[in-house]
Amino acid sequence: MTVEASPAPLGRSAFQRFIGGYGQEIVVFLSIVFLFIVVGAINPRFLSDTNINSIFAGNAYIAVAAIGMSMIIIAGHIDVSVGALIGVIATIAGTLAVSGYPVWVAWTVPVLFSIVVNGLVGALVAYTRIPSIVVTLGMLSILKGGLISATAGAWISDMPPEFMIAQMRPFGIPSAVYFMVILTIIASLFIRYTDFGRSIYAVGGNMEAARAAGINPERTVVGVFALHGFFAGIAGILFATQLQVIQSTVPPNLELTVITASVIGGVSILGGTGTVIGSTLAAILFACIGSALIFLNVSAYWLRAVLGLMILATVLADMARRRRAK
C-alpha cells in the first residue's frame, strides 16, 4: 500500500502489524514446520503421501468446527455441545442418505438443522442472559440423550458412494482439505472485512462499548451462534462421510478438541481477540502431534496430556500478556 505525501509514517509498518496481529498463529505454524522436520528426520515415513493426507484430511472437520468455535469464543461465549451436535448431524445425514433421499438433501438438511439449533441457542444466550456454558451444557445433554434414545447407538453403513463427499479427491487432494482451506480463508476475510465480523470482536471485547457504538449485541450473538451452526454443520457432514460407517453416538471429547484448537490458535478465552487462521493451524498441529506420537512409538494417549499442557501454557501466556498491557 502506498500513502503519498505523508512524510511521517502513518503507524506501524505492514511487517510490524503482521507480527503484532498474528503472533500466536506464527508460533503454531512454526511448530508444525518444526514437527515435520524433526519427526520426518527420525522417521521418514512420517512424510509419506498417505500420512500427510491422513493428517490433513482426517482432521479437517475439526478445523472447520474450530472456525465457528473461534467466532463464538471471540464473541465472549463458548459452546460445549458442538461434539454432540456433530454426532447428531452425522447421524441425520447418514440416515437421510441410506433412506434414499437425494444426496443434496442429505447434505443440506443437517446443515440447516444445525444453523437453526444453534441460532436458538444463541437467542437463549443473548436474550435471557443465561451464560452460554450453561445453555450449551443443557444442549449437550439434550442432543446426546436424544441421539442415543433415537438410534440406540446403531451403526449406519452402506451409504451411497456419491454421498461420501469427504472421500472425493478432486485433483488428487481430499475434498475435506478444500473445505478446510476455503472455509478458513472465507471466514478470515469475513471477520476481518465486514461490519458483522468486527462486531463479533466488539461484543466480545466490551459489550457495553459495543452497544454505545451502535452495535446490537444480542443480534450479534444470535448471528454468531447461527454461523457457528453452519460450520458445525459442514464439519458434521465431513465427519459423516469420511468413513464407511457412521457410529450414531457422540464422538467423545470432540468439543474439547475443538475448543482447544481455538484457544491454542490464539483466541483468548476471555473474548475479544483471535483469528480463525490460528484455530485451523492449531487443528493441523494436533493432528501432526497425534500422528507423530504414533511414528515415534509413543502411546497415542499422551496426545490428550500434551493438548492439556498446551492449553494451560497458552492461557497463561494470554493472561500474562494482558497483565503486561495494563
Added chain:
Amino acid sequence: MGSGTQNSDSAGGDGATSGFLPIELRAVSKSFAGIKVVSNVSFDIRPGEVHALMGENGAGKSTMIKIMAGLHQADEGDILVNGKVVKFASPKDAHAAGIATVHQELLLFPELTVAENIFLGQTPKTAMGLIDWQAMRVRARDLLNSLDSHDLDIDQKVASLSVGNRQRIEIARALAQDARVLIMDEPTAALAEADVQRLMAIVRNLCARGVAIVYVSHRMPEIFALANRVTVLRDGQHVATKPVSEVDEAKLVSMMVGRSIDRLYPPKQGENGNVALELRKVSFGKVVRDISFSLRYGEILGLAGLVGSGRTETALTIFGITPPTSGDILVDGKPQVISSPEAARDLGIAYVPEDRGQQGLIKAQSIEDNIALANLRRLMRGIFVDAARVTEEARKAITRFGIRARGPEQLVRQLSGGNQQKVVLGKWLATNPRILIMDEPTRGIDVGAKAEIHQLMRKLAGEGMAILMISSELPEVLGMSDRVLVMGGGRVVAEFDKAHATAEAVGAEMTRSDARDAA
C-alpha cells in the same frame, strides 16, 4: 466566548432560535422502577459553547446524559435537534443526530487497535462494501493529529494505553462521527494534572470548531475555566441554567445542595464524657513515634497533617493491624494489648478505612450482605446466618444513616458514592463500637453527601461515641473537630483546641513539620 446575546434562563427556546440548536431538551422526565430520577428538566445547548452540567451524585446528571446519548429513553418531554422533535431509540440514533459521548468509564475495546476503536460501528468501506483498513488508518492518523495527539500509535492495542490517551481516542471517535455535541462525563476524574491541561486545550479546540460540549464535573476550577453556561440539577429537578459569569463557587454549591454552605458543619451536641482512648508514647517502627494523646467520649478529635505524616499509620496501630512496638494504649483507663483487628473490635474500636472501594465494600453484593459481613458472628443462629436479622440490621442502617436505596437487597454498586460511604459506615457501626476511627471519611464524595456524613458524625458523637477523624481537607478538619492534632514525620507536632484552630495556624504547623522532617 461572549454568549450574552441570549436570555440567561433556560425557557428561551422558542422556534425562531431553536432551529440552530444542536440539542434542546423540553420538560424531560424519566423514572426507574417507579422512582422519578429526572423530572421536568429543560435546557438547551448552543453551538460552540461549553455547557456545564452540575449537581450532586444522584441529582440526575447521569440519567440526563444517557437520555441525550440514546441509552435511555425519556418517559415524558421532547428532545429537539435543529428545532425538530427527535426520538432516540438507541445510541445509533443519537450518533446520527450528531451527539457523541465520552463516557466516564471509557467505552473502548481493549483488544482492538486505536484506529479501529475510533471507527468501529462506522468504518470506511471500499467500493465492494468491505472495511477499508488503509483508509481507516489514514483517517485515524488525521483525526489524532488534529487533536494534537501525534504521539499516539494508531496500530497499538488500546489495552496498554493510559487513561488520558484512551480519552483522546474517545474524543477522536466523536469527531469521526461528525459530532456537533460532545457529552463529557467527568472527563478529568481519573486524569493526572498534565493530562487535565491537555484535555482543556482539546475542549477549547473543539469549541472553536463549533462543537458544543456538555461538560459534567465536580471540579469548580475547570467549570470556571471552561464553561460558558451552567445547568444545575438537584434531586432530578432543574434548578437553573445561568451564564457562568453570573455565578460564583458559593452560589453554585448552594444551588446544588439547596442550602447555604455555612451550615455544612453541624455544631457540637452534648458534653464530653470520660477518656475513652489514651495513647502513651506509642511507637511503631519509624512511622509512628512517641504518640501521646487522649480522646473522650462525645469528642471528635481531628488528625491533620500532610500525606505521609503518619496519621493513617497511627490509626492502623491503634486498630491492631500494626501493633505498637513500644508504649501503652489505654481503653477506658485500662492498659490493653491490641494485637489484631479482632482484639480492637472486641474492645469496641471500629476503623473505617480510606479506600472504600478496595477495602470497605463488595460492590456486587447487596446492602444487607455488605453490612452483615463485619458482623457475621453476631448474626449467627447456630451454624447458620440468620437472614431475617441480617435484613433487619440493614433496614436499621438504611433509616439511621439515611441511605437512599430501594431496600436492603439493592446492590451497592448501584448506589451513588455518598450512599456507598453510608453503607460502609453502617457496616462498621453495626458492630456497636464506642470508639470510631475514620480515615478520610468524605474523600471523593460530593458536597451534599459530605454534609450528610458530617451530620451523622456529629450525631454519633452526640450519642457519646468517641471519634478520631483523619482528614487531608483543612476545612473539614477545622469545621468538624473539637480538638485538632497536627502530625508530621510520625510525631504529634501541635495541638489546638476549637477556638485556636484556624486555617493559618494549623496550616503553618502542617507545613512546618514537613520542613522539619525533611531536615
